[in-house]
Amino acid sequence: xxxxxxxxxxxxxxxxxxxxxxxxxxxxxxxxxxxxxxxxxxxxxxxxxxxxxxxxxxxxxxxxxxxxxxxxxxxxxxxxxxxxxxxxxxxxxxxxxxxxxxxxxxxxxxxxxxxxxxxxxxxxxxxxxxxxxxxxxxxxxxxxxxxxxxxxxxxxxxxxxxxxxxxxxxxxxxxxxxxxxxxxxxxxxxxxxxxxxxxxxxxxxxxxxxxxxxxxxxxxxx
Amino acid sequence: xxxxxxxxxxxxxxxxxxxxxxxxxxxxxxxxxxxxxxxxxxxxxxxxxxxxxxxxxxxxxxxxxxxxxxxxxxxxxxxxxxxxxxxxxxxxxxxxxxxxxxxxxxxxxxxxxxxxxxxxxxxxxxxxxxxxxxxxxxxxxxxxxxxxxxxxxxxxxxxxxxxxxxxx
Numbered sequence: 001x002x003x004x005x006x007x008x009x010x011x012x013x014x015x016x017x018x019x020x021x022x023x024x025x026x027x028x029x030x031x032x033x034x035x036x037x038x039x040x041x042x043x044x045x046x047x048x049x050x051x052x053x054x055x056x057x058x059x060x061x062x063x064x065x066x067x068x069x070x071x072x073x074x075x076x077x078x079x080x081x082x083x084x085x086x087x088x089x090x091x092x093x094x095x096x097x098x099x100x101x102x103x104x105x106x107x108x109x110x111x112x113x114x115x116x117x118x119x120x121x122x123x124x125x126x127x128x129x130x131x132x133x134x135x136x137x138x139x140x141x142x143x144x145x146x147x148x149x150x151x152x153x154x155x156x157x158x159x160x161x162x163x164x165x166x167x168x169x170x171x172x173x174x175x176x177x178x179x180x181x182x183x184x185x186x187x188x189x190x191x192x193x194x195x196x197x198x199x200x201x202x203x204x205x206x207x208x209x210x211x212x213x214x215x216x217x218x219x220x221x222x
Numbered sequence: 223x224x225x226x227x228x229x230x231x232x233x234x235x236x237x238x239x240x241x242x243x244x245x246x247x248x249x250x251x252x253x254x255x256x257x258x259x260x261x262x263x264x265x266x267x268x269x270x271x272x273x274x275x276x277x278x279x280x281x282x283x284x285x286x287x288x289x290x291x292x293x294x295x296x297x298x299x300x301x302x303x304x305x306x307x308x309x310x311x312x313x314x315x316x317x318x319x320x321x322x323x324x325x326x327x328x329x330x331x332x333x334x335x336x337x338x339x340x341x342x343x344x345x346x347x348x349x350x351x352x353x354x355x356x357x358x359x360x361x362x363x364x365x366x367x368x369x370x371x372x373x374x375x376x377x378x379x380x381x382x383x384x385x386x387x388x389x390x
Contacts, residue, residue, distance in 0.1 A: 048280065050245035058238055095230035137227065 002074045003157060003201050020163035021067045028064055055104045062100025063162060069093045070156045094137050102130035114184045121187040129158040150202055157198035165190035281363035287342045288330050294379060295326040295346055301386045322351030340364050
């Protein structure tokens with residue numbers, strides 16, 4: 001996976017990422033298949049608001065689609081062998097992030113747990129996510145592949161902050177950290193880890209050296 | 223922006239509006255049917271044997287909580303009232319020890335601080351003659367579970383109903 005190129009144990013990190021994404025997607029399915037999602041229970045009266053609920057479901061569906069669709073896009077060899085799939089899944093990822101998960105995430109940030117710190121964290125993550133994804137789309141439309149790769153590495157890394165948040169939260173829970181503090185610390189740590197992961201990847205490859213040969217022509221790509 | 227992004231954007235907008243509309247419609251139907259259900263007359267022991275985790279996703283409104291507690295309290299008083307109005311005890315009204323009347327009131331805590339996290343707090347005041355007993359209770363607005371504090375311990379609905387008073 002491109003995010004872990006050059007790192008020791010890159011395959012294990014890739015497997016861990018795949019497993020955590022799969023676990024998150026599976027837990028969403030179980031969670032919303034049950035009839036009493038605890039997260040909604042904790043939201044109290046807010047969970048009665050149709051607008052809030054619609055934004056919430058939109059966010060979960062969009063984020064699930066982008067995690068699933070974006071994963072294969074992070075493998076350059078697969079991209080080279082299946083350029084049409086890359087393009088199709090890419091558009092699915094763009095749609096899921098730009099029009100579903102990120103805008104609803106920013107909207108939901110204003111009712112997030114953790115007060116102002118929670119709101120700031122989620123709003124900032126959502127806004128960064130939208131911006132990096134939009135930059136990725138704009139650059140590929142212009143045929144600027146290296147900029148596209150840089151932006152999408154950052155975008156998917158921010159998408160991975162969701163499973164990272166849950167892993168860190170579980171770890172801090174086991175370490176005995178209180179619920180309220182755990183939530184805020186996990187949120188900001190997950191954003192920091194995502195940003196670090198992306199920037200370290202780009203630094204390792206000194207942006208532009210990731211794709212050494214151009215992709216085969218597909219429409220506007222050359 | 224090409225149509226490969228514009229068309230999905232439009233579809234997402236339509237999908238969001240449809241989702242919002244369907245959730246709004248579902249919320250409207252629930253408030254109407256909730257008022258009808260809460261006005262039901264006969265509460266039987268089935269309440270006590272209802273599964274602990276009901277299949278609900280919408281919390282009870284405070285009015286529904288109050289009506290539910292009122293019905294439960296009526297069930298709690300029923301044994302006393304049945305025996306008090308039975309022919310056997312009718313004669314005791316002219317006896318030296320008449321049976322005191324029994325009544326109950328439900329007082330729901332309605333302040334913002336007292337209703338949190340899907341739980342409703344209330345007090346059931348049972349008046350037997352000149353004596354009154356106040357029993358705090360907590361209602362889970364999602365699962366409709368009720369816990370009553372009586373006799374120094376928290377009781378489920380079934381346990382509380384099994385301790386319903388009877389005339390001596």
